Amino acid sequence: MSGVAKPLPVSAVRPLLEPYLLKSCAAAKAVVLAVSGGPDSMALMRVAAETRGCGALVPVTVATIDHGLRAQSRDEAETVAGWAGACGFPHRLLAWAGEKPRSGVQEAAREARYRLLAGLAQELGASHILTAHTLDDQAETLLMRLSRGTGVGGLAGMRAETERGGVRLARPFLGLSKAELLAMCAAHGWPYLEDPSNADPRFARSRWRQLMPLLAREGLTAERLAALALRAQRAEDALEARARAVLDSARIARSGASLELDGAALLGEPEAIRLRVVAQAIAAVAGADAPLRLERLEEHALGRVFPALAQGARAKLNLGGALIETTPGRIRFSPEPPRRRGREP
16 A cells, blocks of 8 residues: 555554454463564554553563674664663564575565574563554565465455464454555654655566556555455465365375375366366475475476376376375375486486
8 A cells, every 4th residue: 555644543453453462352472573673564563562551561672683684784673772761661673694695685684584583482481573564565565466466365464464484473463554654653753754765766676666556546555455365365274274174184194205196086176276286295395494486396296296197097296395296196205215316316
């Protein structure tokens, strides 16, 4: 959402944080607030401080990541530390150390950020990390994923709550716009930082952000994209649940790290469910941390695995860290064996 917005009163935003912060109703044991210093995260920290007026808070620690990508980043993080102190919150500055990649910098920075935040949460015994992702962030995420050929899972966008590194990652501001939070900061005189990388055309998210006003004029607003994400989340949950049920019912045997399924039971399902069953079986035997790319899954499952099953033929291929073998009426998933040196994969 862009343009002028009315500032949100603290009383309208505070209920979004109370379930995480108030001892009287919070499921959280302790909370880490991810605060970069931008207007969104500053609103998160300031409203969290205002929540004290409603009761005792669980332990709250503010964390700022110094990505080391700009000369000013350390000073900016220390500025946020001062603002956190003014709010009465302890602050931790976390540095992304080591050599930075030449390409995919923002993606790598995001992974490093979540890794550092999860590590701090575990150190502090915090059960939740709160970020200030907004409606606009959700819309930009969907557009970026669409441009990369995503499926239903990608269209689900960012969830209000997920688990990462053994910690709950919560995004209480997903229903609020950046413009509303910016107006809120201005109305209350809350200082914040401007990150020049947010407008840097080298980064895909920045380019999509610049296109958002044009898309909104055609009806593709941040609100409609966020509504699409919620609908996709419902569809994704239903598809995943059905695929898990099929995986359980089609299982013939589980021997060690291998998994064998009834081919006929798998072929009796719609294609979307079959693909997910294969993906879940691969994850079960390979233990892959990174999800298998949809294009690769479709290419190999639709092009080789399912035709071989339907014809009662034998096929063997490696996919996503798993060895997949089809025999008449059966499909077997095993951890991919180590490749021999000097041989083509």
